[in-house]
Amino acid sequence: MITRRSLFAGGASLGLAAALGASPVRAAARRAPLSDPFQLGVASGEPTPDGVVLWTRLAMDPVALDGLGGMPDRVVPVHWQLASDENFRHVVRQGVEQARRESAHSVHVELDGLRPGAEYFYRFRAEGEISEVGRTLTAPAPGARSRPLNLSFTSCADYQTGWFTPYRRMAEDHPDLIAFLGDYIYEYGDYKYPVRDQAGGECLDLAGYRLRHAQHKADPESRLAHAIAPWVVVWDDHDIENAWAGDVPEQPDPPFLARRAAAFQAYYENMPLRRAQRPDGPALRLYRTIRWGAVANLHMLDTRQYRDLYACTGRSGTIGADCAERLAPNRTMLGGEQESWLDGQLKDSQATWDLLGQQVFLMEMDWTNGEGKGYSNEGWDGYVASRNRLTAAIDDYRRNAVVLTGDVHSH
Ligand SMILES: [Fe+2]
Structure with missing residues (x-):
């Protein structure tokens, strides 16, 4: 060695x-x-x-x-x-x-x-x-x-x-x-x-x-x-x-x-x-x-090439809890093809761990101090239904998932 x-x-x-x-x-x-x-x-x-x-x-x-x-x-x-x-x-x-x-x-x-x-x-x-x-x-x-x-x-x-x-x-x-x-x-x-x-x-x-x-x-x-x-x-x-x-x-x-x-x-x-x-x-x-x-x-994963445009403003930024579009069920972060591919990968997985290597913040994150909520519409908070489908698949198929994320320059 x-x-x-x-x-x-x-x-x-x-x-x-x-x-x-x-x-x-x-x-x-x-x-x-x-x-x-x-x-x-x-x-x-x-x-x-x-x-x-x-x-x-x-x-x-x-x-x-x-x-x-x-x-x-x-x-x-x-x-x-x-x-x-x-x-x-x-x-x-x-x-x-x-x-x-x-x-x-x-x-x-x-x-x-x-x-x-x-x-x-x-x-x-x-x-x-x-x-x-x-x-x-x-x-x-x-x-x-x-x-x-x-x-x-x-x-x-x-x-x-x-x-x-x-x-x-x-x-x-x-x-x-x-x-x-x-x-x-x-x-x-x-x-x-x-x-x-x-x-x-x-x-x-x-x-x-x-x-x-x-x-x-x-x-x-x-x-x-x-x-x-x-x-x-x-x-x-x-x-x-x-x-x-x-x-x-x-x-x-x-x-x-x-x-x-x-x-x-x-x-x-x-x-x-x-x-x-x-x-x-x-x-x-x-x-x-x-x-x-x-x-x-x-x-x-590729969370850039197939995503829908940014909710509510059309531009990357912080959106408030009043932005209903971020919750729209048809919104997608991965695109339909990649989403069904990933679902299949998780469904068929026999490995102990399923690691998701991806780009932007997956968990909900309030970026506003104090009163009120502020979400990044560039992260998965802007694509809530897409996130729900992913976490449901992890749960349904009983996978040990670990999400590895870049983007925010922090751990
Ligand atoms: Fe970066």
Whole structure:
């Protein structure tokens, strides 16, 4: 079994030393030689009992303003290896993927046929450079209790309001799985970035979203967290635009569905997702279940793409108890398809725990001090009937449910 020290030492010998030893660490991306195409690190995700996705995206200049990472306009072969040991003495699988400009030189390797509940190590090679080593896991076999689930979850990685120290701490915890619950980026303008000021504009198009994702991935502490365990991700609003709801944006410009398509494209390119989660224009099915033997089913929900518009005001904000629309029985947070899918997942679940990975406050919450009630119409309080159907399903099917929520930047 790998230790933190041995993984980090292995990484250091493969070029992560600058990332770990630099002070301030933020400067690492600037100092790295342009020839290093692995400045966005490596990641894995979507574990099943026999497979996992390996990810990298090549970038020699992560903050190139066109969002293309300073990569040449050509196909770049990316060799990958999967081993059962961190020193790659026992390589169990290897191959080559083609990194193409139309997908921002991202690479998604979907593996199957692996052993369940097993630890693996992976790395990439391109342009004569070798990436850092990532550690990943397959899920336990169906019904197995052979392995507990050590889960980390996080959300709301707002680069402009704090360093990514928590990502380093997560890596040190050595989890089995990392769930990301939304707001992996913030699309804001006035984005303070220490490498290149011009990169601080609002994300409005594909170049902007690609660039913002690259800023986050190039961070040395972000790289540590992505290399330590498989990730399972969902978005919230800021991955696209503040407070978007279904097809309705907060700001009318640029045209929203084109903007959403660009954000979804960049999201897919920069996350260890499966081909099943490739966007189709402004549509991407992100809700899904990750199974961890008999221990847990992790249902990752999308509370943004299919929700009804905000009750009573049409805009995200606080509404009073006099807002009757929030109680309307036909209102939906998940959309009909996702809601019936989730009902089926809970009904059929055999796991001890059903974890709901989702974006916004589920429980009733009065945000007004003293007299009167004030509810957020962006959380489930604005979709009360939808919430009642979910809690009734948990009750009816006698599930041990745990709700994991991002959004409010609190625990
Ligand atoms: Fe957030």
